[in-house]
Amino acid sequence: MQNLRLGRTVTLMEVCGTHTHAIFRSGLRYLLRESINLLSGPGCPVCVTPQGYIDLALELAGYQDVIITTFGDMMRVPGTKGSLQQARAGGAAVQIVYSPLDALEIARENTLKKIVFLAVGFECCHHRAGSRSIPG
Structure with a gap:
């Protein structure tokens, strides 16, 4: 060099x-x-996700009546107190989905739980996330 x-x-x-x-x-x-x-550069959506967003997801994951659903690349993004992967290893209900439709199916199967879909991903995912979150 x-x-x-x-x-x-x-x-x-x-x-x-x-x-x-x-x-x-x-x-x-x-x-x-x-x-x-x-x-x-601008960073990919996952890399530029604020730690506060992850921290909030981790807080929600701590509730027994909440299931966090997310795309797999969000699992290792660090918050100030750990990652979703660590939360899942500790017993939190964090599930990887490949589509917002998967999150809806999890909601149908778990009517007594609150389902949180972390809609962070590349631009190619946004239209699917938005169109599936509105019934009809």
């Missing part, structure tokens, strides 16, 4: 928070020459 000669400044954008974290953790940003500028 030290002998790399570009002749101009090159800007590279990492678009995932996991990438940004790995770059900082490994010290890569500091190893790059001044001619390489790393720019943190």
Whole structure:
């Protein structure tokens, strides 16, 4: 890296928070020459989910009458007190779904419970989440 000669400044954008974290953790940003500028991008929906959102989901997961449903990539996103994966390992009712329809089916099967669907995901999921949450 030290002998790399570009002749101009090159800007590279990492678009995932996991990438940004790995770059900082490994010290890569500091190893790059001044001619390489790393720019943190928008992040994927999961990576940019605020910790407060996860903390609220964890709080809700602590209630016996609540089932949290979520896409699988949200399971390891950390809040200030852990992740949904850790909550599930501790006995909380957290279920991975592949569609909002799965959350509706869980609701039909568990009429005495409150079902919370965490509608965080990529843009391709939004229309399905919105259209399935309104009856009719």
